[in-house]
Amino acid sequence: MKKAVVIIPTYNERENIQKIVPALQKVFSTVKNWDMHVLVVDDTSPDKTYEVVKEMAKKEKNVHLLQNKQKAGLGGAYLKGMAEAFTKLDADIIFEFDADFSHDPDKIPEFLAAIDGGADFVLGSRYIKGGGIPADWGFHRKFLSVVGNMIIATVLTNFSIRDWTTGYRAITKDVYEAVHPLINSERFMGYTFQIGFLNNAVRKGFKVKEVPFKFVDRTIGESKLGAEYIKNTLLYIFKIRVDDVLNNRIFKFAFVGGLGTVVQLTTLTLLRLVIPTFKYLIFSNFLVATLLSIETAIASNFILNNLWTFADRKLESNQVLGKFLAFNAASLGSVIIQLIINTLGENVIGLHDLFVVPVVGFAIDTGMLFAICGIGIGLFWNFFAYNFFIWKKK
Ligand SMILES: Nc1nc2c(ncn2[C@@H]2O[C@H](COP(=O)(O)OP(=O)(O)O)[C@@H](O)[C@H]2O)c(=O)[nH]1
Ligand SMILES: [Mg+2]
Structure with a gap:
């Protein structure tokens, strides 16, 4: 039979835990x-919640206690609980569940289904x-919860999930194994752990299903959710x-590429200051400098692309020279x-002076359009060549 472990993080929940375990x-x-x-x-917990649980665990063999010496926030508690449940208790799935009766235990069979x-x-x-x-939530609390969820969905551009911040969840071992190494970091230790965990699971392509439940406010004890x-x-x-953008x-x-342009213009300026001293150069100084x-x-583009843009396909040292020549050829x-495109535009097709499109403040003539088009296609070519010839997928 498959095993499910309902994880309940607690901090000063002595009274609640006494009631919620029998309900479960x-x-x-x-x-x-x-x-x-x-x-x-x-x-x-200062109120010694763990003592109550220790007593329960003695009598009920499906009740377990994991006691941490340090308060580690909700995310910290869940990560430790999950590690315990999946490795020591050999769980197939775990539940995230609050001690305070906010999460209706009667919904558990629906999660399992x-x-x-x-x-x-x-x-x-x-x-x-x-x-x-709850209907009696004040306006600002409702607003925060509803609008908060909308902001999260918008920023993460995922509208298929309606409740990003819910703390009532069931998670399979596959999800845990894929996601927990990604989020085992300080900044997820608080309540953002929930959003971070879910976001990573969604991006890994796991199948998420939502089951409706009516959130109930706690009547005993205090919420630890703060303004931060x-x-x-x-x-x-x-x-x-x-x-996402940076990656x-x-x-x-x-x-x-943009940085390359800056490098090029800077080098050109510097060289033109220096080169006049080399009188023996055959070509014009300007051509040499250019x-x-x-x-x-x-x-510079080659080095940065190798170290950053294509860091995941970084070249072996014995490839570098050959690929650098190929990179030059691609450029x-x-x-x-x-x-070719500029020449076609200006000379062969002869559209240069045919018409001018005035755009607020300045005019774009068709020659310029061809130049822009040429740059675009040139960039497309570069990106294509880098991907398929220079930093080929291994
Ligand atoms: N172990 C542990 N449990 C926590 C911590 N913070 C909150 N909890 C528990 O997590 C659950 C949800 O917290 P709660 O304060 O009810 O948050 P809210 O429902 O969002 O207001 C409760 O069972 C809390 O006792 C923590 O730092 N450590
Ligand atoms: Mg609560």
Whole structure:
């Protein structure tokens, strides 16, 4: 039989834990096809919640206690609890569950059915049909919860999930193994752990299903959710977005290319200051300076692309020379493409002076359009050549 472990992180939940465990046991007795367990993760609560659990664990063999000496926040407690459940207790799935009766235990069979039906990750959702938040929540609390979820969905550009922040969840071992190495870091230790964990699972392509439930406010004890949660959540989701952009190959390619232009212009300026002293040069100083500055930019682009844009396909040291020559050829290809398109535009087709499109403040003539078009195709060629000839997928 497959095993499910309901993990309950607790901090000063002495009274709640006394009531919620029997409530869970009652539901467990109706579940026939899963071996159901409870694991309380207590951070040595000042109210000695762990003592109550220790007593329960003596009498009920499906109740377990993991006691941490240090308070590690919600994420810290869950990561430790998950490690214990999946490795020591040999769980197939775990639940995330609050001690405070906010999460309706009667919904557990529905979560299990969703897992049996092939879901990897089940969310107890307040924002789908059948779910809800307490009617007596004040406006600002409702607003925060609803709008907060909308902001998260928008920034993460994923509208298929309706309740990103829910703490009522079922997670399979596959999801845990794929995701926990990615988030084992300080900044996820608080409540942002929930969003971070879910976001990583979604991006790994795991199947997420939402089950509706009505969130109930706690009546005993205090919420540990503080104001810093809002700030951390916003910071976290925007950081994910910024990371996405920075990690995007096309962005890196464009950035390196732009930097290459700066390198080229800077080198050109410096060389033109220096070169007049080399009187013996055959070519005009300007041509020499231009060619040298282009080559400097090509070398800088090559190095940065190798170390950054294509870091995942970094060249072996014995490949570098050959690939650098190929890189030069590709760059030359791009210049030739641009020359051909410009020449066609200006001379062969002869559209240069045919018409001028005035755009607010300045005019774009068709020659310029061809130049822009040439640059675009040249860049496309570069990106293509880098991907398929120079930094080939291994
Ligand atoms: N072990 C542990 N549990 C925590 C910590 N912070 C919160 N919890 C528990 O996590 C659950 C959810 O916290 P709660 O304060 O109810 O958050 P809220 O429901 O979002 O207001 C409760 O069972 C808390 O006791 C922590 O730092 N360590
Ligand atoms: Mg709560």
